[in-house]
C-alpha cells in the first residue's frame with residue numbers, strides 16, 4: 001500500500017502558473033484529498049490538479065473555448081445583420097448590378113437573401129448578409 005500523503009509531502013501537480021507538471025509540496029488536505037499545493041519551481045500556491053487528468057481536461061476546455069469563439073463570431077455577423085435590417089429605411093430593393101446602391105439600402109438577393117449595403121466603391125458595394133459579407137457588382141461610381 002502506498003504511504004498516506006499529508007501536508008508537507010511532495011506531490012506531482014500541474015502548476016497553473018508554470019503550465020507544467022512539476023514537483024509541489026502539499027499545503028492542505030481534506031481527508032485523503034489534496035486541495036492546495038505549493039509549486040517548488042515558482043513558489044505559487046494553488047489548487048491541486050493531478051498531472052495526467054488535468055492535461056486532458058485542459059485540452060477539452062481549449063477545444064470548447066475555440067468552438068464557442070467560432071459560434072460567437074457567427075452570432076456577431078448575424079447580430080450586425082439583424083440590427084441593420086431593423087435600422088434600415090425604405091423598401092427592399094431586388095439586387096441588380098445596374099443599380100447604384102446607397103449605404104443602408106436593403107437588398108433582396110435571389111441566392112443570399114436579404115442584405116444591407118455597408119459600403120460602396122467604384123462599380124461594387126459591400127453587403128452584409130445573414131451569414132457573411134459579400135462584395136456585389138453594382139453601378140456605383
Ligand SMILES: [Zn+2]
Nearest residue numbers: 015018039042
Ligand atoms: Zn509553478
